[in-house]
Amino acid sequence: MLSPAQYGITSDYANELAQRSETSDDLLRIAVVGNNTTQPIVTATRCALLSEGMLAHIYEAPFDTYRQEILSPNSDLYTFKPDIVVIAVDFSELDIHLDIPMSRQATENALEAMADHWRKLWEALELHLGKPVLQHRCEIPEEEFLGIAERRTRWSPPRFAESLNDRLASIAPNFVKWIDVDRLAARVGRQNWHDMRLYYHGKFGFSPRFLPEYTVLLAAALRGTLGRTMKALILDLDNTLWGGVIGDDGLDGIQLGPDTPQGEAYQSFCRYIKALGRRGVILGICSKNEFSIATEVFDKHPHMPLKLNDFAVVYCNWKDKAANLVEISRELNIDISTLVFVDDNPAECELIRQLLPEIFTIKADGDPAFFVRNLDHLHLFDSQVYSDEDIKRSESYQSKAKSKDLQAKAPDLDSYLQSLGMKAKIKFAEPSELVRLSQMEMKTNQFNLATRRLSDVELGGMIQSEDNVVLSVHLSDCFTEHGLVSYVAFAIANNKIIITDWLMSCRVFSRTLENLIFNYVVRLAVKRKIKIIETTFIPTSKNKVMENMFEKLGFICIGKAPEGPWQYEVRPGIKPLPCFISDFYIE
Known part of the structure; x- marks a missing residue:
């Protein structure tokens, strides 16, 4: 691990590389706003990204202007057009906003007022930007005042800060991800985390000697946001x-x-x-x-x-x-x-x-x-939320060992696939599935048509839109329930179905599930008397598995392969593609 002094040198080096790498695919645009000196956050961001093999142009907002930057649609924040916004706001002066002692209702009113303040900021970010936000959690004040009595009093700064963290986490939109600096402060010791001399002289939100630990925590949040989570x-x-x-x-x-x-x-x-x-x-x-x-x-x-x-x-x-x-x-x-x-x-x-x-x-x-x-403490497997599929994932991979034994005993591939007893459910995606759909957007690299890394807001908009159809696909077999393993999104316009996004978990490759899904899309086209299904493949270094898929599905390339566009003509009496999965459609 680098020393805090070496972080500054590394950050300068990363910045110099970014200035020379205008056309790099891994060059991000990140904005940092806060209510303290944000230079350490900028340094940590550059170093965290460099450790992931990435670079960034970074916009650092002027000191303590985060409200103005977020609320003004013409601010430099929005002019910069960042891919990610880091909000480093601490609550070191929380007690100033609390007129203590307070009644239970007054405490609730104060909590709701602060929650409403952040609702307005998040709404502005969603309206003017629609990109992921990485936000610091509220740090619990280190002052003990009356000792254990503070923990039993709802209006005390420590209890209030804990309640505020819970409230904000429960109301935050899905595009807001959390950096748990409070947990880090507790781990290193709150008195150590805050260097009060540096705070009063330079408004440093935390001691620079913990820059290495903070960078590790920030790197984990960035990995999760960018779809680079360790598996x-x-x-x-x-x-x-x-x-x-x-x-x-x-x-x-x-x-x-x-x-x-x-x-x-x-x-x-x-x-x-x-x-x-x-x-x-x-x-x-x-x-x-x-x-x-x-x-x-x-x-x-x-x-x-x-x-x-x-x-x-x-x-x-x-x-x-x-x-x-x-x-x-x-x-x-x-x-x-x-x-x-x-x-x-x-x-x-x-x-x-x-x-x-x-x-x-x-x-x-x-x-x-x-x-x-x-x-x-390396935070390699950090995740913002659990979904049912997270718990099922380990069982799903363990079941692959059992399926390998089954495959070894089967006389051929078709017999093996048939013996798995696979069942699929294809349905119109629902808002309740947004957590899992968002996880797939961030994590799926191989079977990913466009790798657009759609935000929760964009996915939610597609689900609610009358101009788009989003299908979620669940799969089970004789060994385990795999859960939601694929989704496909398409628009219907000018008597065409235009597939914009198609993702599938690598756990269920080579099981003819793609055939089943496409059969459903064709079935829907026939039902709506649509003649053409069209898509465009956007290749990356990791989704080569999809290069030849559309040709196998029966598409014809009307552009330059492998990108396309690819078109499929929906003809009367067309036979469905072979698959070994019994289906249950919800239309």
Whole structure:
């Protein structure tokens, strides 16, 4: 991790690169507004993006002008046309706005007044910009006043700030994402977080010595907003999940469990890993070991909380780990840049960093007592919300191992697909599905027609619009319920269906689901007597899987391949494309 002084140098370097990279695909426009000195936020933004291989032009609003910048439609903020707005507003003077002591109703009125203030700001941002917003959560004041009594009094600044955080989170539109600086302040110590000398002399919202920690937190929020969230945690075994080498020390000789301090620490780390898996993080093993010996730990060790079926992929062999990690990304059908790899061996870590720099590699060295903290504080798997599909994701990937066994026993591909017993539900998307649809927009890179990264506001507008149709697609099979795995959006104009967006989770590729969805679109065209279905493919470095799809579906390219435009003629009596999924349509 860089020192705070090195962050300034790195930020200047990133800014210089951005000035020379006007045509770069990864060049963002980010605005930073706040009520304190925002230069540290600008520095953190440049460094966070550079760590993700991205650059930005940044607009820094004048000191404490965030209200004017947001409310005025002609402000420099809107002239700049940012892709993302960072709002760094703290509530250090919260007590000034509270006429304490207050009655219960007066406290509620004060809360609602502040909530209404932010509603108006968010409405202005939605109206004039319609882009994602990353906003600081309210920091709990460090003053204790009357001690524990403050926690029991609704109008006290600490209680009021907590209530305000809850209120704002509950009413914020979906395009507002939160940067939990309050949690960070609590972790490093609130008295440490605020350097009051720097606050009074230079209006610094937090001490610059915590710039590295803040940058990590901001990077996580940016990854989530830009669709770069990590998806899978791949782990070594020896001296990573337990102490010692299973092949040499045997089941009774490794350190795992409450008998030793180190063993208890490794057990806690395994519990943390299991908890990540239950929250939708894909788990995998990549270890140089004999499979039968290594897997004994999961089957027979009394203090191992993880079981082998907690892992979606298990690569225990003597191949080089770089090759195994490439195979793991292929088997999981996810981009290799979404893998996090943990290993205790510095040589292995260096090999992965050199051969596969896109993988986030963590060296698990030192005292295992800090393994959980070190991984957790990197915020690699941070998410703004949970959806049902998050919980189902891990089960879905684990079911792939079972389906592989089924495929091995099937005489051919068609028999295998038939044996999965797949069922799909295609329906008109509803506002209640916006959370999941937005997640797909941010995370889906491969099966993504246009990669437009539509905001929640734009998706919601499409669902409500009479000029657009948005279909959500749910899938299940004999092993698991996959949930909402695809959506397609199209406009109907001039006797044409024009497909603008089509996304599908990589978990369900190659199952003929795309055929089923397209059959439905054709069925809808026939019903409405529409003669042409049209689309345009926008290629990126990650959606090559879609390059030949429209030709396979029966489209004809009337432009330049692979972009198109592509057209499909809807003819009477047209036969549906073959698929192995029983469907249930809601029209």
